[in-house]
Amino acid sequence: MDEENTDLPFWRTKSLDEMTPEEWESLCDGCGRCCLVKLVDEDDGDIHLTRLACSLLDIGTCRCSDYANRHEKMPDCLRIDLATVRKLDWLPASCAYRRLDEGRDLAWWHPLVSGSAQTVHQAGISIRDWSISEKGLDSEAYHRFIIADFEDS
Ligand code: SF4
Ligand code: SF4
Numbered sequence: 001m002d003e004e005n006t007d008l009p010f011w012r013t014k015s016l017d018e019m020t021p022e023e024w025e026s027l028c029d030g031c032g033r034c035c036l037v038k039l040v041d042e043d044d045g046d047i048h049l050t051r052l053a054c055s056l057l058d059i060g061t062c063r064c065s066d067y068a069n070r071h072e073k074m075p076d077c078l079r080i081d082l083a084t085v086r087k088l089d090w091l092p093a094s095c096a097y098r099r100l101d102e103g104r105d106l107a108w109w110h111p112l113v114s115g116s117a118q119t120v121h122q123a124g125i126s127i128r129d130w131s132i133s134e135k136g137l138d139s140e141a142y143h144r145f146i147i148a149d150f151e152d153s
Contacts (some may be wrong), residue, residue, distance in 0.1 A: 009112065016082050016100055027096045029110050029120045032062030032127040034080060034091060037134050039142055045152030049090050050145040053127060055135040061117075062126045089150045094125050 010023050019027075037052040056074055058065045070077045078084060085097040092098070096106055106113050109123035120126045134142070 049148040052134040
């Protein structure tokens with residue numbers, strides 16, 4: 001590391017693939033957007049993003065209610081790594097991983113910058129105020145909650 005860079009935070013001095021697992025985890029801003037339910041069109045593979053939140057998501061905090069066991073409880077839960085960050089069109093432009101991979105810095109509202117887990121909500125980035133849980137919803141009704149479409153890539 002350059003001597004002149006020692007005061008910079010880790011996300012300014014390391015690339016994503018150089019980060020420790022702890023640093024990688026801490027980059028997640030807690031927006032909850034990747035926990036929105038996606039519907040995949042069986043015919044063309046297109047992805048329809050809904051405003052329904054995964055039933056394991058605590059919408060109040062936008063954090064997974066069982067993060068340690070999420071892959072056992074929700075087999076569809078995505079592992080967010082560098083490959084998925086580069087592949088997923090629907091991952092929001094606000095996502096910390098996407099921002100850094102595109103050469104952008106973290107925004108003022110990111111908890112690592114602001115020092116508060118609340119700013120991601122206050123800035124309107126999280127899904128807290130407009131998402132609803134899929135819990136108990138009939139799967140036939142999911143299509144009514146589509147908010148965006150992404151072509152199969
Ligand atoms: S979209 Fe990115 S920053 Fe937001 S919760 Fe998912 S991984 Fe974390
Ligand atoms: S299992 Fe947890 S981390 Fe995975 S999509 Fe659901 S709420 Fe999000």
